[in-house]
Amino acid sequence: MKTLFIFLLCLWPTLSFAHKPSDSYLSINIQNNQLSGRWDVALRDLDFAMGLDNNDDGAITWGELRSKTVEINRYVFSRLQLSASDKLCSYQEIEMKVDEHTDGKYAVLFFNGNCGVSDIAEIMIGYRLFADLDPQHRGLLNLTYGNVSSTAVLVPGKPARVFDISANRMPWKEAQDFIYEGIWHIWIGFDHILFLFSLLIPSVMVYQSARWQPVAHFNNAFVDVLKVVTAFTLAHSITLSLAVLDVMALPSRWVESCIAASVILAALNNIYPLFTGKRALLAFTFGLVHGFGFATVLTDLGLNQSSRLWSLLGFNLGVEIGQFVLVMIFLPIAYQFSRFPLYKPIVLKSCSLGIAGLASLWLLERAFDIVVQV
Template identity: 40%
Template sequence: MIKLITVLLLILPTLALGHKPSDSYLTINVEDGGTLSGQWDIALRDLERAVGVDQNRDARVTWGELKARRAELEDHILSRLTVTARDGDREQVCTLDSDGLKVDDHVDGTYAVFLLTGDCGLSPLSLTLNYRLLFDRDASHQGLVEVRYGDQPGQPVALSNQHREQTLSRDGDGGLAALATFFRQGVHHILIGYDHILFLLTLLFPAVLVWRQGAWRPKESMREALLTTLGIVTAFTVTHSLTLALASLGLVNLPSWLVESAIAITVGLGAASNLAPQYFPRRWVMALVFGLIHGLGFAAVLADLGLDGGSLVLTLLGFNLGVEAGQALIVLIFVPAAFLVRRTAAYRRWFVPIGSVAIIAIATVWAVERLAGAL
């Protein structure tokens, strides 16, 4: 028991790091003759980590501080992006410059917006992007990129430390590429979204148990456990898919701090339900209601891409399928393992209550941090 508590306390600081990953948003428009235009949105907190913009160390980056470091910031970001144009056998590295700077509010904070221009020296049939921003500071950072050839629909792609380079063709099937790219994004997002994982686990802890006569007791068959799991996962999937779609379409828009704080609270309530299960007999109802909040959290990844039309539909579909695949992976790992040990006192009397208490502690840290960040 002491060893279990020690392990839970050791992982608590890691899990308490939060949920929203580091992303930048890059849009490149390819015009006739190979001229480029676009913008690159990068979070002020990421620029502070990379270059150091907060000159007076007051934990706030002002417009004046941003302008004072503009030249250095532009040199830094442009040195970490290479765009290569190809037209048949010809290949040319495009020039890139920043000719404007402004700020904009995204769902997770304020971003610097660098207005880009460029020239490839030829009319490209394809562009190859090599993206290297922030990987030396944050290996989990991603660049969410959209390339638009003239009036064609945009081709979105996600670039990461493991996938730094991507070629996007003028006549390529951007739809299928978007579907595949954001399927991977969905899987990645659920697997690094500790708050979503912990919420799901709090509901699955007792999926192999039944509360009877004031104690947790093992379910007799895998069929019972699977039916309970199916009800929880289905309810969670239906509602988080609904709000993910509504938020991505711009029909629902809540502040990031509010959504993230609410998610932390749902994690704590889910864990608390394991300590007083007599008051929460239908756990699928909890999954159904709280799934609405978690869907808004998933949508934060897509909300700032500015996609529309077919690109948005395929991106949304791919991302949601990826989330479900990642969620299924967690269920397939946890539920069979829990079923095997469900009869042990260690699982019923120690793991479920102590694990739930530890998750309540983690959720409390998250809620306090996220609410404080809004002040």
């Protein structure tokens, strides 16, 4: 029974594929009590929800998209409710375009709105897009009124949120939304989790005389984990900041492919140790790439400099909190199970091999745009 538990505990994260979480980007501008907006929704999500690929050839053409403009607008805008002073806002769809984000093509829906009030002091936003299809979906909001801009994360199925536009929003409240988003992002980012776990699995072992053995004391494992996690944190924090602040950018496909490759290398290193004693260096090197992967959540939001800074701080803090929780859960359990002889063949070897195999499928998908069915 203990062996089965170890095996399932290790393989649990590998039961899901690691794709970028489903996000939409909603920008609302309020000027002179009038609304104007832009809503970017991923074509892959719309295709899943309502079927855009009419001939099932795996490509969504502009003709196919344009032929369903009315249905898309009806589907999307029926899942957004705006109101001010308890009066429901009406809005008119203007046009639809297509834009390229870091993770693919998005339908861009432009609209104008009127809330029927002379002075908008606060606005209530009810967001239900894909609530019935994808519980992981998030709406990333950029709300602008006058010269003030604020950001928020909208969760489908949650109660409508009220935004006070009569005064500046407190920066810490803006950051708070993205703390939760950072925690959520790391917990559902299976490629990031598996990279981290691949580095942590051997932390409760020591490679001596060409073989893995359990560490003598828990403190040894803790110090090793501290080095690895610190290196990973420092590295991805650097590149996350560079990407979000528009200092440096890399192609999304290259980044996602390198992340998959990092998982493969970290997992295979547990089977064929090449970087014994250098896993912190490995964590730092590939952590730089993972930082660019984290940044995709914020870079596509189009924030101004002030909002971008607070969102970055909140999101990065959330990632660290989520990472810390995972490590604190994993390390004591792994240390206890490392005392059993089966830890090495099942967890260290078999699970690492399974992780490397799954990451190889991700690499094929991302590098060559191949959809691998499992």
